[in-house]
Structures are given as structure tokens and as C-alpha cells.
Amino acid sequence: MVFFTCNICGESAKKPAVEKHYQTRCRGKDINVSCMDCLKDFYGQEYVAHTKCISEAQKYASQSQGFATKEPRNKxxxxxxxxxxxxxxxxxxxxxxxxxxxxxxxxxxxxxxxxxxxxxxxxxxxxxxxxxxxxxxxxxxxxxxxxxxxxxxAKQAELARIKAEKVAALQKQQKEDAEEEEAPPKKKSKLEPTEDAATEESANGVSSDFDWPAQLTKIVTKQPDGIFLEKLRKKLLKKYAKHLSVEDLSEKQAKKFQKRFDKQLKLADSLQVDGDLVKVAS
Incomplete structure (x- = not known):
């Protein structure tokens, strides 16, 4: 509750009692009050909009010593x-x-x-x-x-609009990913090592796809308390480069790895992403 001091007679009054005060004690005078907490002056009906003021902690905190109070959340x-x-x-x-x-x-x-x-x-x-x-x-x-x-x-309509935009963006991304996977590979220069050429050959020379879900689960399972997202990415990157039989990925290969990494992590039902930490889903 905000309290005011009458600047005419010096009497203090709660906010709801200000009008009554100027109808009785200071009758006939123009309203002229100051807030007892922030000491700000208000004239006429200006005080009506002053619904919230500084707390005691804020009022007496030593700002010169760099101390700032943290106000408790009051739902x-x-x-x-x-x-x-x-x-x-x-x-x-x-x-x-x-x-x-x-x-x-x-x-x-x-x-x-x-x-x-x-x-x-x-x-x-x-x-x-x-x-x-x-x-x-x-x-x-x-x-x-x-x-x-x-x-x-109005709030529900705004939430529905935001949700619809997210769904549309996700569907667009999924469509682009599907089109990219179905598109025929472009011809590349013989001098440029292609990812498909270096790809996914096993030690016995037989071509095979990189098992993203299994590799992700294998790495995360070894960490009972979870693994940081960046650390997981680096570990999987090493396995991916080894699978392609290359020491370092090309710029295009690195971009493709990052894209597949993000996608496969979202699709992995056995894993749970909590902020920057990846855990085995409970």
C-alpha cells in the first residue's frame, strides 16, 4: 500500500484516503502530496497513477558500495x-x-x-x-x-499465431531436408574429393551409412550424468571423420555434419536435451 504525506498540513494518509482528506482536513485546497517512500511530489490527480513504489530494501540499500537488492518475485x-x-x-x-x-x-x-x-x-x-x-x-x-x-x-490468438509460425517453419525445414536428400548428386571435379567418394566406406571396402542414432547413444550412455552438447559434437565429429577416412572435413562436409547432427539429435527418442546438457532419456 502506498502512503502519502499532505504537503499542506503534513498529515499522512493511505492512498484511498487522500481524496477524503482533501474533502475534510484540507477542504478547498488543491491536492498536493508526496510519496512517503520515494518522496516524489504529486499535484491534482497525478497521485492516482502511483500504484507501486520502491521497497524498503531498495530505499536503504547502499548504492555507493555497489550493493543492489534483488526483489522477490510476487506472483x-x-x-x-x-x-x-x-x-x-x-x-x-x-x-x-x-x-x-x-x-x-x-x-x-x-x-x-x-x-x-x-x-x-x-x-x-x-x-x-x-x-x-x-x-x-x-x-x-x-x-x-x-x-x-x-x-x-487476444492473448490466446497471439499464442496461436506464434505456434502456427513455429509449425510452418518446422514443416518448411523438413521439406527442404527431404528435397536435399532426394536431389541427385551434382557432378564434381575429379581433382576435388567428393564426400560420396570418400564416404562411408568400412575397413573391408564395403560402402555403409554412418549410424547416427547408435553413435550418439553410445557416446551419451558412457556419461551417466550427461555430456555437454559441444563435447558430444566434438566426439561424434571425430568418429564421423574417421568413418569418411579423412583427417579434417571440408567446409561443405562440416556444414553437412552440423546439419545432420542437429537433426539426428532432435529425432533421437532415447536422448534428452536439457539446455546445454544431453542425457539418456528417463
């Missing part, structure tokens, strides 16, 4: 702030065509930090604390609920 405070954003959005939206009484009710709600987010508690709160008639409280709640549902729909 309830985040939800309450989102709720207040809805109230502010309604006041700024001309779509609702608010009557003077309803608009006045929303303006008062802006100055309260603990507006309930459930209908029954909301109506009870505004009835007891703000002396709002039950009929008007129901009207205000209906508008709040409408705006809340509209924001939820």
Missing part, C-alpha cells in the same frame, strides 16, 4: 498489477461509453491497490469500502469482465 502482485491495467484500459477506451457515475467509480478504483478479482468479493469490497450501490457495482464488474475476456482472447 500475486503481478496479477494485481495486470488487474489494474484492465481498469486503466477501460478508462482510456471510448468503446464503453461510460456514464459519469460509472467513470467516477473506475477513477476511484485506480487509487486502490487491493481490488478483488472475484465477483462476489469485488461487489462486497466496493459496497463496504467505497459505498458503491449494488446495482452500480454489478455494472462495473460486467465491464471489467468484458475487458478481461477480451484481453484473454
Amino acid at each position: 500475486n502482485a503481478q496479477k494485481q498489477e495486470s488487474w489494474m491495467d484492465i481498469i486503466r484500459a477501460i478508462l482510456d477506451n471510448s468503446e464503453y461509453k461510460l456514464s459519469s457515475d460509472v467513470r467516477s467509480a473506475f477513477v476511484k478504483l485506480q487509487s486502490v491497490d487491493n481490488v478483488p478479482r472475484k465477483k462476489a468479493k469485488f461487489e462486497n469490497f466496493v459496497g463496504n469500502c467505497m459505498r458503491m450501490p449494488h446495482r452500480q457495482a454489478s455494472q462495473v464488474w460486467d465491464i471489467l469482465e468484458k475487458e478481461l475476456n477480451k484481453m484473454k482472447d
Whole structure:
């Protein structure tokens, strides 16, 4: 809860009590208050938008010694702030065509930090604390609920759009990989060693494909606590180069290796990637 000091008489008051203070103690005077935490001055209705201030830890932390406080995460405070954003959005939206009484009710709600987010508690709160008639409280709640549902729909639509973009990008990548694998090999210069020529010959001279899943699983299985992704890549690169009977891969071969490595790692059901660590799937 934000507290203010009246700059006219020096009396302190909670945010919801500021308006009442200027209707009684400092009646007839223009509102002129300062926040007790950040000491910022507010004139007129400016104080209404001041819903959150610095904490005690921030206020008294020694910044000169390089000490910075880490604020604890407060999920309830985040939800309450989102709720207040809805109230502010309604006041700024001309779509609702608010009557003077309803608009006045929303303006008062802006100055309260603990507006309930459930209908029954909301109506009870505004009835007891703000002396709002039950009929008007129901009207205000209906508008709040409408705006809340509209924001939820917008959020779901945005999540659906992002998901659709990811699926489309994955399908495009899979199509490109399939086309690349099905495309006939291009003719290369006799002087340039081709990957297919150096490829995948076993010690007895019989051509065979590099067994990606088996090699990946074999390396990871030897590490009970998992293996870092970069280390796994380097180990497999050595095996791949040995399989091609070359000491160092060409630039094209290296690119192809990296592409196949990423793809095969994603397809490996027996493995699990956790950040930079690769483990055997549990």
C-alpha cells in the first residue's frame, strides 16, 4: 500500500484516503502530496497513477558500495498489477461509453491497490469500502469482465499465431531436408574429393551409412550424468571423420555434419536435451 504525506498540513494518509482528506482536513485546497517512500511530489490527480513504489530494501540499500537488492518475485502482485491495467484500459477506451457515475467509480478504483478479482468479493469490497450501490457495482464488474475476456482472447490468438509460425517453419525445414536428400548428386571435379567418394566406406571396402542414432547413444550412455552438447559434437565429429577416412572435413562436409547432427539429435527418442546438457532419456 502506498502512503502519502499532505504537503499542506503534513498529515499522512493511505492512498484511498487522500481524496477524503482533501474533502475534510484540507477542504478547498488543491491536492498536493508526496510519496512517503520515494518522496516524489504529486499535484491534482497525478497521485492516482502511483500504484507501486520502491521497497524498503531498495530505499536503504547502499548504492555507493555497489550493493543492489534483488526483489522477490510476487506472483500475486503481478496479477494485481495486470488487474489494474484492465481498469486503466477501460478508462482510456471510448468503446464503453461510460456514464459519469460509472467513470467516477473506475477513477476511484485506480487509487486502490487491493481490488478483488472475484465477483462476489469485488461487489462486497466496493459496497463496504467505497459505498458503491449494488446495482452500480454489478455494472462495473460486467465491464471489467468484458475487458478481461477480451484481453484473454487476444492473448490466446497471439499464442496461436506464434505456434502456427513455429509449425510452418518446422514443416518448411523438413521439406527442404527431404528435397536435399532426394536431389541427385551434382557432378564434381575429379581433382576435388567428393564426400560420396570418400564416404562411408568400412575397413573391408564395403560402402555403409554412418549410424547416427547408435553413435550418439553410445557416446551419451558412457556419461551417466550427461555430456555437454559441444563435447558430444566434438566426439561424434571425430568418429564421423574417421568413418569418411579423412583427417579434417571440408567446409561443405562440416556444414553437412552440423546439419545432420542437429537433426539426428532432435529425432533421437532415447536422448534428452536439457539446455546445454544431453542425457539418456528417463
